Amino acid sequence: MHQLLPYLLTSLLVVGLATPLLEKKLKYRTGVFLSVIPLSFFLYFLWVFTSLGKTESLIIPPIMELVRGGGLSVRLDGLSVLFGLMVSGIGVLVLFYASAYMRKYPRQGYFFMLLTFFMGAMLGMVLTNNLIALFIFWELTSVFSFLLIGFDNHLEKARKAALQGFLITAFGGLCLLFGVLLIGDIAGTYEISELLNKGELITSHTRYPLIFLFLVLAVFTKSAQFPFHFWLPGAMNAPTPVSAYLHSATMVNAGVFLLLRVNPFIGDTLLWDSVLPLFGSITMFTGALLAFGEKDLKRILAFTTISALGIMVLLAGIDTTKSIKAALVFFVVHGLYKGALFMIAGLIDKTTGTRDIDRLGQLWKPLGLVSFAALLSFFSMAGLPPMLGFIGKELIYGAKMQAAYFSNIILVFGILSNMLMVGISFYVFYQVFWPYRRVKKKVAIDGHYARSFLLSFGPVILAAFSLGLGLAPVRIGKYLQNAIYFIRAEEVAVDLGLWHGVNAVLILSIITVGGGILLFIFRKQVAFNVARFNNWLNKFYLPDVFDKVIKNYVKVASRQTDRIQHGYHRYYLITFFVITSLLVVVHLFANSGIAPELQLQPIKSYLLILFIVMAFAAGYAIFSSSRIAAILALGIVGYGIGLVYLFFGAVDLAITQFLVETLVMVIFVLVIYKLPVFAVFSSKASRVRDIFIALLAGGMMGMVVLKSNFFNVETPISDYFINNSLNLAHGKNIVNVILVDFRALDTMGEITVLALAAAGVVALLRLNIKKRENE
Amino acid sequence: MELVLAIFIGLLYACGVYLLLRRSIVKLILGVFVLSNATNLVIFLAGGITRSGISILQDEVVVDKSNITDPLPQALILTAIVIGLGIAAYTLALKYKYYKVTGTDDLDRLKNTDQR
Numbered sequence: 001m002h003q004l005l006p007y008l009l010t011s012l013l014v015v016g017l018a019t020p021l022l023e024k025k026l027k028y029r030t031g032v033f034l035s036v037i038p039l040s041f042f043l044y045f046l047w048v049f050t051s052l053g054k055t056e057s058l059i060i061p062p063i064m065e066l067v068r069g070g071g072l073s074v075r076l077d078g079l080s081v082l083f084g085l086m087v088s089g090i091g092v093l094v095l096f097y098a099s100a101y102m103r104k105y106p107r108q109g110y111f112f113m114l115l116t117f118f119m120g121a122m123l124g125m126v127l128t129n130n131l132i133a134l135f136i137f138w139e140l141t142s143v144f145s146f147l148l149i150g151f152d153n154h155l156e157k158a159r160k161a162a163l164q165g166f167l168i169t170a171f172g173g174l175c176l177l178f179g180v181l182l183i184g185d186i187a188g189t190y191e192i193s194e195l196l197n198k199g200e201l202i203t204s205h206t207r208y209p210l211i212f213l214f215l216v217l218a219v220f221t222k223s224a225q226f227p228f229h230f231w232l233p234g235a236m237n238a239p240t241p242v243s244a245y246l247h248s249a250t251m252v253n254a255g256v257f258l259l260l261r262v263n264p265f266i267g268d269t270l271l272w273d274s275v276l277p278l279f280g281s282i283t284m285f286t287g288a289l290l291a292f293g294e295k296d297l298k299r300i301l302a303f304t305t306i307s308a309l310g311i312m313v314l315l316a317g318i319d320t321t322k323s324i325k326a327a328l329v330f331f332v333v334h335g336l337y338k339g340a341l342f343m344i345a346g347l348i349d350k351t352t353g354t355r356d357i358d359r360l361g362q363l364w365k366p367l368g369l370v371s372f373a374a375l376l377s378f379f380s381m382a383g384l385p386p387m388l389g390f391i392g393k394e395l396i397y398g399a400k401m402q403a404a405y406f407s408n409i410i411l412v413f414g415i416l417s418n419m420l421m422v423g424i425s426f427y428v429f430y431q432v433f434w435p436y437r438r439v440k441k442k443v444a445i446d447g448h449y450a451r452s453f454l455l456s457f458g459p460v461i462l463a464a465f466s467l468g469l470g471l472a473p474v475r476i477g478k479y480l481q482n483a484i485y486f487i488r489a490e491e492v493a494v495d496l497g498l499w500h501g502v503n504a505v506l507i508l509s510i511i512t513v514g515g516g517i518l519l520f521i522f523r524k525q526v527a528f529n530v531a532r533f534n535n536w537l538n539k540f541y542l543p544d545v546f547d548k549v550i551k552n553y554v555k556v557a558s559r560q561t562d563r564i565q566h567g568y569h570r571y572y573l574i575t576f577f578v579i580t581s582l583l584v585v586v587h588l589f590a591n592s593g594i595a596p597e598l599q600l601q602p603i604k605s606y607l608l609i610l611f612i613v614m615a616f617a618a619g620y621a622i623f624s625s626s627r628i629a630a631i632l633a634l635g636i637v638g639y640g641i642g643l644v645y646l647f648f649g650a651v652d653l654a655i656t657q658f659l660v661e662t663l664v665m666v667i668f669v670l671v672i673y674k675l676p677v678f679a680v681f682s683s684k685a686s687r688v689r690d691i692f693i694a695l696l697a698g699g700m701m702g703m704v705v706l707k708s709n710f711f712n713v714e715t716p717i718s719d720y721f722i723n724n725s726l727n728l729a730h731g732k733n734i735v736n737v738i739l740v741d742f743r744a745l746d747t748m749g750e751i752t753v754l755a756l757a758a759a760g761v762v763a764l765l766r767l768n769i770k771k772r773e774n775e
Numbered sequence: 776m777e778l779v780l781a782i783f784i785g786l787l788y789a790c791g792v793y794l795l796l797r798r799s800i801v802k803l804i805l806g807v808f809v810l811s812n813a814t815n816l817v818i819f820l821a822g823g824i825t826r827s828g829i830s831i832l833q834d835e836v837v838v839d840k841s842n843i844t845d846p847l848p849q850a851l852i853l854t855a856i857v858i859g860l861g862i863a864a865y866t867l868a869l870k871y872k873y874y875k876v877t878g879t880d881d882l883d884r885l886k887n888t889d890q891r
Binding site: 570574618622627634638644649652657675678679682693695701704738739743746754760767 | 794802
């Protein structure tokens, strides 16, 4: 059964590809139909979860390895199954919800395909036992969330938000890759199960800080930690089912998951215990504070999500058994209430056409059961009994008191953030649902959506879980032991309960609720001031800053490209010739001068005359303004070279040279009268410059020739040809034997080139390109 | 002898480079041709600039190697010369067509793929 898991994960890809076809048949029921997949995953995980021993983990080897040491091996332990449960469980409800919510949208098949892919990537990420596979799935979630956030791709805002989220999370993904590779380099394996007992090796390594930095960047970008938090509110441009899924239990929790996953072999160091709590606390507080200044229901939820992620990172950073327990419980708590609240926000949006909490009001009666679910979820968010949120918050307070560094500050920030959370919960609930609030103008209500079963199913179930698990926390507590064992390598009994007697934590809770109620009473002032603070903060509006950075980056890059790739062919050549010449000349001089021991041979006088004639002809050719004269002068050079070949005894060369030279002359003369007369385009200055460059290049080549005459690095392989030409190939003309026998394949290539050139010429001459009229 | 050869080859290269740097495409093509001639000569002389007999064997069994010009560079250059012909023919045809379509010989107007 377990062995099938890698195949099942891969098969999600196929299912995803088939959804557009399904959608043609099933229309809006596609979502409901697809929910069978996460449901079966959910039931399977539930079974594994309850049957897994306290210190037991199941590892399924990969089907095949993508790279050496990197394949999709699956790991089933408390942590992966807990996350798997949340991903698949909320997945079911989101699919239900989406099938109603997306009903009027175009491209639903595509939407469900993306959602299926995303779910598969997310499940793969939490289940894998291999860091390379984890990285791949991590990036896949970034890609699919990009497509999902930008699903309304006709809206510029959505496209921008999607791109921003993607650039940030993909940057984090690259950091993750570096971190993973470094870990693999040090530990020699990418398998998590093998890494578990190599913590000492990695954390004591000199490159540990680098690994830590990379992993933390990955976590902070994915989990929207300060200062990378700004992409998350933008992601609210996504259709609400996407927000409900991405920001409750999946995408943004990937960072938290990674922290918990690598904790056994990366954690428990000074860096870990100080950096994570610090940034976690900042994020926790900023998120909660900024949420108060927002008016859009979804944006409020987005900021509280940031705050919740901050709490989880903080808890993972405190890194005690208690804090890990708190993090795990809070992950469940947050997933349940945030999923429910997002879905409710979407439902309200559909029902009333607005998400502005000032315009909404008195929705308690019209929304019926959903209002009750909202109440429970807000209670859980505020951390009030008897919800699971209360237990989570108690655990968090207990854990924060244990923090190794500046626990007092963390505690104070924690209490403030939780007060804000309580205040926001009350505030939003009061604004939106409270039946006795006076509203200027009642919003119109579309009863069709308000009573939609599919839309209200998800939030109600999630709220019921929040309540049920709060009342009977033993149900979940028992099974967290396994997860904690693999994170902290400690066997602990986890007993969760609502009532632990009067202790410091309870007193803190009471203070928090009191503070929250105070905030609620002064909500108008608080909201106003925070909004003002927000406005002030918007001067440094991070998404804009980010945009500007990206834009300038592109601008600089294109300017630089324009400078280097200017499109003037002669400047490319000048660069090339000058640099090459200088390099070669310098190198030649560095190697004992130009020609150390010149042993000049005397030159025959007729040869000297030949050279002088050719030199004059060449000079004449380049400066002549008559085309025919230039060609004829170059002909003299060509024939002269043929004579030189002849002088040195290369008969075949001389014959070929004469033939080819003649042919080229003929072709040139045929074509030349169809071509324009030599026009002088360049100025005198540039001609002088070109002469200098030409002389530099020529001088360089001359030196190379001089120098090369004194080099004979290896015995020439020509001896082989000379000795064997007659014996093996039965030919007396060695050059011909080489061409048609020893190196026959090269000659074959040469003939092919010629044939191609001929074909090209014919094609060109027949080609009929119309000249544009408007030139 | 070496000196004269070196200077001559240098001069040929200088001519070729100068022609390559022209804006007129016809001159550029001439430059390519000059450069290919010069390069052939360099390769040929790299085999040694001693004047010796042609590389055709007699019926003797024992070969006197010092009396034979190195055949390998010759074979290479022979290929190169013929390919040079192919290049010259093709570039000329290309130029001919280009001129007919665009009506210009100025390389600076070749910066764009669009017809302007």
